[in-house]
Amino acid sequence: MRKKAAFSVLFYILILGVSLVLLFPFFWMLASSFKTQVDIISWPPKILFNPTMANYERVFGEQDFLRYFYNSAVVGVSAVAVGLLLGLPAAYSIARFGQKRLSVFILVARLMPGISFLMPWYIIFSRLHLMDSYVALILSHILIALPLVVWIMSSYFETVPQEMEESAMVDGATRQRAFLSIILPLSGPGIVTATTLSFIFSWNNFMFSQVLSMQKTKTLPIAIYNFVSYAEVDWGAVMAVAVSIMMPAIIITMIFQRYVVKGLTMGAVKG
Amino acid sequence: MRKILAILLAVMVLSVASAQTKEIRVLLANHPYGDLLKSAIPEFEQASGIKVNVEQYQEGQLSTKLATEFASGSSTVDVFMSRPLQEAKMFYKNGWFQPLSSYDFSDFPKSALGLVTFGSKVYAVPIVTEWQVLYYRADLLKKAGLAVPKTFAELEAAAKKLNSADVAGFASRGKGNPAVTQLSAYIYSYGGNYLEKGKAAFNSKKALDAIRFYGKMLGNYGPTGVTAMSWDNIMPLFQAGKVAMWTDASVFYGQIVDPAKSQVPAENVGMASLPAGPAGSKPYFVVSWSIGVSKKSKDQDSAQKFLAWATSKEMAKRGLAAQIPMARDSAWADKEVLSKVLPSLVETRAQAAKNGMPYDRPYMSAVGEARDRIGEVIIESINTKGASANLDKKAADMVQKVNELLEDTGEYGVQ
Numbered sequence: 238m239r240k241k242a243a244f245s246v247l248f249y250i251l252i253l254g255v256s257l258v259l260l261f262p263f264f265w266m267l268a269s270s271f272k273t274q275v276d277i278i279s280w281p282p283k284i285l286f287n288p289t290m291a292n293y294e295r296v297f298g299e300q301d302f303l304r305y306f307y308n309s310a311v312v313g314v315s316a317v318a319v320g321l322l323l324g325l326p327a328a329y330s331i332a333r334f335g336q337k338r339l340s341v342f343i344l345v346a347r348l349m350p351g352i353s354f355l356m357p358w359y360i361i362f363s364r365l366h367l368m369d370s371y372v373a374l375i376l377s378h379i380l381i382a383l384p385l386v387v388w389i390m391s392s393y394f395e396t397v398p399q400e401m402e403e404s405a406m407v408d409g410a411t412r413q414r415a416f417l418s419i420i421l422p423l424s425g426p427g428i429v430t431a432t433t434l435s436f437i438f439s440w441n442n443f444m445f446s447q448v449l450s451m452q453k454t455k456t457l458p459i460a461i462y463n464f465v466s467y468a469e470v471d472w473g474a475v476m477a478v479a480v481s482i483m484m485p486a487i488i489i490t491m492i493f494q495r496y497v498v499k500g501l502t503m504g505a506v507k508g
Numbered sequence: 509m510r511k512i513l514a515i516l517l518a519v520m521v522l523s524v525a526s527a528q529t530k531e532i533r534v535l536l537a538n539h540p541y542g543d544l545l546k547s548a549i550p551e552f553e554q555a556s557g558i559k560v561n562v563e564q565y566q567e568g569q570l571s572t573k574l575a576t577e578f579a580s581g582s583s584t585v586d587v588f589m590s591r592p593l594q595e596a597k598m599f600y601k602n603g604w605f606q607p608l609s610s611y612d613f614s615d616f617p618k619s620a621l622g623l624v625t626f627g628s629k630v631y632a633v634p635i636v637t638e639w640q641v642l643y644y645r646a647d648l649l650k651k652a653g654l655a656v657p658k659t660f661a662e663l664e665a666a667a668k669k670l671n672s673a674d675v676a677g678f679a680s681r682g683k684g685n686p687a688v689t690q691l692s693a694y695i696y697s698y699g700g701n702y703l704e705k706g707k708a709a710f711n712s713k714k715a716l717d718a719i720r721f722y723g724k725m726l727g728n729y730g731p732t733g734v735t736a737m738s739w740d741n742i743m744p745l746f747q748a749g750k751v752a753m754w755t756d757a758s759v760f761y762g763q764i765v766d767p768a769k770s771q772v773p774a775e776n777v778g779m780a781s782l783p784a785g786p787a788g789s790k791p792y793f794v795v796s797w798s799i800g801v802s803k804k805s806k807d808q809d810s811a812q813k814f815l816a817w818a819t820s821k822e823m824a825k826r827g828l829a830a831q832i833p834m835a836r837d838s839a840w841a842d843k844e845v846l847s848k849v850l851p852s853l854v855e856t857r858a859q860a861a862k863n864g865m866p867y868d869r870p871y872m873s874a875v876g877e878a879r880d881r882i883g884e885v886i887i888e889s890i891n892t893k894g895a896s897a898n899l900d901k902k903a904a905d906m907v908q909k910v911n912e913l914l915e916d917t918g919e920y921g922v923q
Contacts, residue, residue, distance in 0.1 A: 273768065274768060274769045275747070275767075275768065275769060275770065275771055278744035278747050278748055278769075278771075279748055279771060280744075280745070280748040280750060355576060356576065356579065356580055359576055359577065359580045359582070360580045360581070360582055363577075363580070363582045363583075363584065364582060368584070447569055447572060447573070448572070448573065448576050451563055452561070452562075452563045452564075459569070462538070462565070462566035462568075462569055463538065463564075463566075465538060465566045466538040466539060466540070466566070467537060467538060467539040467540075467567060467759070467796070467797075468739065468757070468759045468760060468763075469763060470740060
């Protein structure tokens with residue numbers, strides 16, 4: 238019993254140590270977003286300081302950051318929606334009919350360095366006059382969302398007992414009906430995981446948006462550079478943007494954390 | 509029904525009309541001059557009737573964007589800012605610049621034009637210049653009974669005296685690649701150069717003396733960890749009062765005397781010309797930004813009109829009045845404008861424009877790789893406080909590697 242108590246104390250000390258290391262940069266970012274430039278660079282670092290909202294005012298007042306939020310949200314939500322629409326049936330088919338080659342093919346598309354797609358995309362989209370449009374960005378972000386959905390969901394669908402849809406089909410349901418009414422409702426945690434992860438990856442994507450977006454469709458990770466000028470960095474504003482960008486991802490993860498862990502491990506164990 | 513038809517017709521007429529107004533796409537950098545142009549563009553639109561779609565990006569993003577768009581061959585960019593030292597040679601070689609044959613360049617310093625001239629043609633208009641200066645803490649020098657250093661020997665003596673546990677006597681970039689630009693002025697002031705006649709020459713006696721001096725200064729009196737520092741690490745130290753003297757580009761002056769950004773009161777900060785070495789004081793005097801027209805622009809006429817406006821004498825005066833060190837000579841001769849400019853900016857500029865060198869790095873296509881190689885020599889020198897027995901050999905090795913880079917791009921031995 239004593240041994241167990243000692244072990245759990247050690248365990249919590251370790252957890253605390255690891256969390257401190259991991260959370261310190263986040264704390265620093267949060268604190269800096271409320272500091273003036275002088276306080277940010279002051280040495281020794283100021284733990285106690287006079288908080289200011291000036292950085293956030295600069296971000297949301299002087300610059301139209303709500304628009305960049307809107308852009309990122311439109312692109313992320315649409316790409317994930319299309320990803321689910323196409324990815325769920327694909328994943329089901331891969332899981333039920335053992336189309337391993339197909340799934341490897343999809344993985345390869347994801348593993349290829351994203352930059353190799355950019356040049357052809359740029360040529361195609363500019364010929365189609367789709368540059369600086371949501372369509373181009375959404376199409377490119379589908380490449381982020383779709384393979385994730387397919388991979389997470391195909392291993393998840395394998396964990397759903399085949400007997401359940403078979404008995405539905407015995408009762409006269411078509412395969413499509415069984416998929417929609419039996420399999421999908423049972424796959425909630427998996428779908429939440431795939432949705433959350435692909436949304437966050439799209440939200441954070443820098444490379445595709447950098448080339449395919451222009452002034453109108455600029456997304457958040459690009460807009461953060463509005464505060465990095467030639468030979469000058471507005472650290473306070475950069476920190477304020479970083480905090481604001483992280484918030485949606487953190488909130489989504491906190492809400493769905495339970496499902497995400499479950500969804501990921503279920504897929505992993507089944508393999 | 510008829511109503512709908514009428515509306516449709518009206519919409520069609522309107523869209524045709526709007527297609528007829530000329531439109532150009534302009535890419536600017538996040539730079540004070542980019543900000544100035546952006547805010548002034550409505551004046552141009554009103555006067556010319558040309559609609560300007562302006563986009564503004566951080567320099568790294570701008571560079572990637574331009575390169576991707578131009579390489580794809582279907583770019584819609586008409587006018588764009590770029591960095592001559594970093595990109596001009598590559599852009600020119602790829603044929604992305606429209607040569608500016610009818611532009612009047614008589615108002616620009618010769619050294620500024622050298623960077624954007626290839627063959628007999630000029631390919632971009634220099635906008636802003638920068639030069640190396642010595643920033644110093646007037647209060648600390650005064651307390652130690654020292655005058656502002658005028659020679660490298662005085663610089664070393666002052667650094668030694670000012671160096672303490674709390675304040676570094678001297679700072680300059682120590683991180684290999686970025687340090688190359690700051691070391692350049694030291695090499696020039698010792699009488700050396702990175703490249704001579706198209707061949708790497710930084711293992712000459714003069715260049716090595718400069719590299720050793722730079723290493724000795726930073727190794728002995730530099731801030732802790734200086735070999736990992738570029739301007740973005742050193743400036744905050746200076747602003748926090750932890751550095752007594754600092755050599756870097758003139759562009760930082762505004763930020764270190766701004767009470768919203770610096771803990772050091774502005775009256776304690778001074779700016780002077782680079783101290784003189786054995787060959788005199790030879791800072792770099794470079795064009796940091798230029799603006800040009802894309803070869804692929806479908807409306808060359810409107811693009812040229814915009815360029816002429818954006819680089820006009822009038823805009824140069826407005827820029828200089830806002831403390832942006834413009835390239836045009838006429839702006840620096842205008843008494844009314846100069847009355848608004850910080851005197852030390854005017855003085856150091858006059859010295860640098862007269863004695864300065866137009867490059868702050870080996871000017872070649874593979875400049876990034878070459879800087880990495882030279883950076884290794886700089887770090888070796890700093891780590892050994894300039895006393896490394898290996899330095900000559902290391903420099904000779906790196907000279908060989910830079911020569912190979914020059915050969916790869918067909919620039920070896922070409923001037």
